[in-house]
Amino acid sequence: MISALVYREGEITQYETDALDAARDASGTTWVRATDEGDFAAVADAFGIHPLSLEDVRNDVRPKTEEYDEYTFVLVRTAMLRKGDQNFEEEVGTRPVGFCFGDDWVVTLTRRDIPAVNSVWGAVERKDPRILRFGPDFTASRVIDRIVDNYFELLDEVGDEIETIEEGIFESPDKDVLQDLNAVRRDLLSFRKTVWPTREAVSVLARGDPDYVRESTEKYYRDVYDHLVELVDLTETYRDLARGARDMYLNTLSQSTNEVMKTLTVVATIILPLTLVVGIYGMNFDPGASAYNMPELGWEFGYPATMVGMAAVTGILLVYFRREGWL
Incomplete structure (x- = not known):
């Protein structure tokens, strides 16, 4: 469940699970991916990651950025609509992704495979190894950017649901419409609890406050921050639309009652x-x-x-x- 890639002179070398020390000591930029809690301790021992960082990933705390002596720690969450998946505890399912990056290494910590991480990993492994050439902080920014892009897809789905609900209000304002509307409002509230702290965490990186974020990488984090600002605005807009749809439902119901x-x-x-x-x-x-x-x-x-x-x-x-x- 542990994989390692090392970029050096335009080439990518892949290391096996039992070669963490070799990957750490190899010249070049190293990316280690751990996708199981049972492997966190081995990665932490190899790269000197503080136990508090591991605990944050295990407990799925709110997104944040923290500075340690040897590395910068960033925790973000993926987000997707639940759609009947009982593994999610909230209306919008979230899974933590922890990033630890130092001078020439980056470690991603997840409790299971995350598509956004796998996507960038595959790009580095097969198509564009230069991502690691720009440094571990840049590699982390690409994964975070991919996670944030998925936020837009989630909001697009919510927006489509709101449009469907509005059409249903005019056609047949029954109890099912109200239940769907309440579900959308809960989705937006749950998503808001993810996107707001993520914006705060990325803003720290965009300002270049951590020592391990280079000035040349700040602009990429600023771009991600701009996307998060847009997401916050869209979330509030959709919440207003959902609130307006609820008022529309109540008005339609009241009008129907008046006709009766x-x-x-x-x-x-x-x-x-x-x-x-x-x-x-x-x-x-x-x-x-x-x-x-x-x-x-x-x-x-x-x-x-x-x-x-x-x-x-x-x-x-x-x-x-x-x-x-x-x-």
């Missing part, structure tokens, strides 16, 4: 006068006791006239409500 209430009000208003008529003629007055006790009950056309009157009231109300735009 308006329909029920129209129905109740139409039934009210009919109920009044039925209630009046439901009173038990005896027409034979007095000439004033509902004399129309003895009228030959009393029942048809009542029904026609009730139908006329219903028709008048329907015409009125249609003119007012309630129907």
Whole structure:
């Protein structure tokens, strides 16, 4: 689980796991990659890495940059949407990547294979060994830049999800839409907890504060820092969009409720006068006791006239409500 590359005079030499001392002592620029916690101790002994650096990678602390006497330590995190992967504890899955680089060596510490690290490693091994020629600090900057580029892909996915949710709000504002929206908001909050401290860590490198970051490499870290600033702005923008989509959902739901209430009000208003008529003629007055006790009950056309009157009231109300735009 340990691999080593040494660049010297335009050529790359690969060392086996049991040749760490030879890789460390070889002339040129050395890159050691450890992808298992069990190998951290061997790498630390070979290159004098402080146990606190190993502990930070194991515990997955927030991204940061620290200066030691023999090397500079940088911790960043990869980020990807969880999508049902139970290995991730948060909405956005993160994995730590530790960098230790000195005068002529760089060590990457991960708990498993990381695509961004493997991508740059493959480029050095097969295509462009000159990456190591520019020094260990430059090599670390290329890996960090690749990790940050993947952040943009994550935000693109989140942006697509927000667009899909907005379309769903207009089509069918049901509970599933609200659940998806809440999931996106959690994704953005979780990603924000990664990108903000990463920006702070890279800003230290961009200023050239650590002793092992050369002036010629600062501009590359400044470029990565600019990308992180853009990512922070995009994250806040997407959070605003998600917040706006939530307000849109609530407004659409409220409007739908108002339409239902308006329909029920129209129905109740139409039934009210009919109920009044039925209630009046439901009173038990005896027409034979007095000439004033509902004399129309003895009228030959009393029942048809009542029904026609009730139908006329219903028709008048329907015409009125249609003119007012309630129907």
